[in-house]
Amino acid sequence: MSKHKANRGIKSLIEILFVSTRLGLTSFGGPIAHLGYFHAEYIHKRKWLDEKNYADLVALCQFLPGPASSQVGIGIGVIRAGILGGILAFIGFTLPSVITLILFALIVQGLDIANAGWIHGLKIVAVVVVAHAILGMAQKLTPDVKRKTIALLALLATLLWQTAFTQVGVIIISAFIGYYIYQQQKESTESVMPFPVSRRFAVICLGLFFGLLILLPVLSEVTASRWIQMFDHFYRSGSLVFGGGHVVLPLLEREFVLTGWLSEEAFLAGYGAAQAVPGPLFTFGSYLGAVMNGWQGGLLATVAIFLPAFLLILGALPFWDTLRRNPKINGALMGVNAAVVGILVSAFYEPIWMSSILEPLDFAFAALLFSMLVYWKQPPWVIVVTGAMGGLFMTFF
Template sequence: MLELEVSGFVKEDRSLLEILAVSAKLGVTSFGGPIAHLGYFHNEYIRRRKWLNEQDYADIVALCQFLPGPASSQVGIAIGVIRAGMLGGLIAWLGFTLPSVIALVLFALLLQGFDIGSAGWIHGLKIVAVAIVVQAILGMGQKLAPDRNRATIAVLVAAVSILWQTASSQVLLIGIAGIVGMLLYKNATVPNTASLHVPISRSMAILCLSVFFKLLILLPVLRPIVQVEWLSLFDSFYRSGSLVFGGGHVVLPMLEREVVPTGWISKSDFLAGYGAAQAVPGPLFTFAAYLGTMISGVKGAVIATTAIFLPAYLLVVGALPFWQTLRQSAKVQGALIGINAAVVGILLAALYNPLWTTAILAPVDFVLAAILFLMLVFWKLPPWIVVISGAIGGILIS
């Protein structure tokens, strides 16, 4: 019996080490954003290692597209959970996230240590961010707002977001869009799929969902009472990670409204970091590590990174056992259609403010943005090449 138990521990340790090694490899090599990440995951986890079958992987991707948060990171967490339980999900997230966290922390320390915030290449990074967000809007718009009703939702949400710029406005708009989608698309197609086996009990799932909602409700209440910087930081990033639908780029306006008006970071430094985040592999949500470092050093990076990814982990663990039931609801499918259209509108508003108003200050800035967009969309160059080109262009035009 003892030998069997020891053997079980050894097997579990090997499985966790394997998850760490594979996810870290993906964290170093996965350039190109969430959609590209899903391709890397499929190649590594499904084709090469056969940890899941094609149907199970499709189910996980569908779930993570449905949940708020960083979709690619959530897919990695879900695969880790199915492979080795809750600890496996944590290890999979750590391996995939840590490389870009380290890179962005170092960039933030460089920005602070050498006072290069006004350098030409920093302005170039802001212009890179414009080109990348335009690309994201076009891609997401074609997929998530392709008809009259959804395009109307997107434009109305963009208009209200621009004219009513508060932290709560986006949450309210997403909720309204979900209700509208539920009414307009009440006969949405319900996918017919096989059940996904998940090694998580429903009681544990309910506990994780309970923790998620309690933190979302209690943190804003405690923040003005306690008035401690780390709690305020945790609250801002936790809410951003909890309420972002549509993946990495949509977190931009959420975070901007949390950290710039409060005076934690200047708009210029915010956009410089966002541009730099395009040059590193892994999830775009690691932009939080840069912001945390700029606000409160390495300690701030740890708090911000943990806070923005914690909702993703809690939601994945909490939703996996119930996903099959949710997918069979036409109302849920309709609400998701409306929410996705609203996400396009929120990103469209962010293109105007803070991106366009801060980065495109002269005709030559627009020319550089157009060239970078051409490189991204039509030449299909890797994002890191576009980022470097933008930095060099910023130096030349400054």
């Protein structure tokens, strides 16, 4: 029996690595688009989580600092196959982008691929994937007028006041509204989120997160080591970001360009490349590390900028699962999940729609891809390949 269980565990780990790597190779379009790809693959196709658990996980990761889509992927991996499953889910989703950007830093810094036609096609793919995910989540998470209203208010707030703290503020306010409106109402379906991490381990992770945040600057000053200074800069940037991957850019610019570690030109070239590759935007740090200290610097930067995301999700989820079973907390979550729908719609408009649908031909192509995904049931990788080829073809018109 134990041998059978071990084989099943190994099979789950291999499956997680395979599926997450495929997502890492095809998930273009930024963090909100990634949530759409995750929903299509992990929830709709493989049913590793139900809609309620996925929505709760997304809500938590939107609230925590760090790369939300990466944290959602890590959380799904941990729920599926423990801490090793979370590590493999992270490696699979992140490694293709890391390798590409480190190579770019070492070989082709002057190449302008951000404006290529196939990149524009992939942006249109992101529009389609996010639209499909939002429609599916909205049906489940905003079934009544009250929650539709919360989603609308969240949409208006995040669209009209685009600051780093608006999203967190909207989630907190929506939690209070949901707590007040739904505190006596139980969800019709009882969702169980199996999270194989003890509270003791979670406390250690949270202690390590805050400990490194305090200790690294001290070590950086005392040792004057360039490697420790780099780790400190990237770790702090990964710890203080609310609102998605794009918010990390000004933090990284302040840490490395304004302090003279690298030039503005090198920074902007890497930003263009980061937009053009799949996977999390935080791998822009891998490029910066490679520019400053070769491939070793790229790997160190990757570990440092993503480590806070790991520590926070492992530290928060064991307590989160207990809290969300409380009827009053569950009411707050109903409000938060409705707000997440509004936040996703806001992000769908700006930057995804505004940077992708520039003319009628773009809209027509998006409609074709949407039909392929939703009505003709084509898998996401087919949509990605068709989008890239179509974008290249549209450059001739």
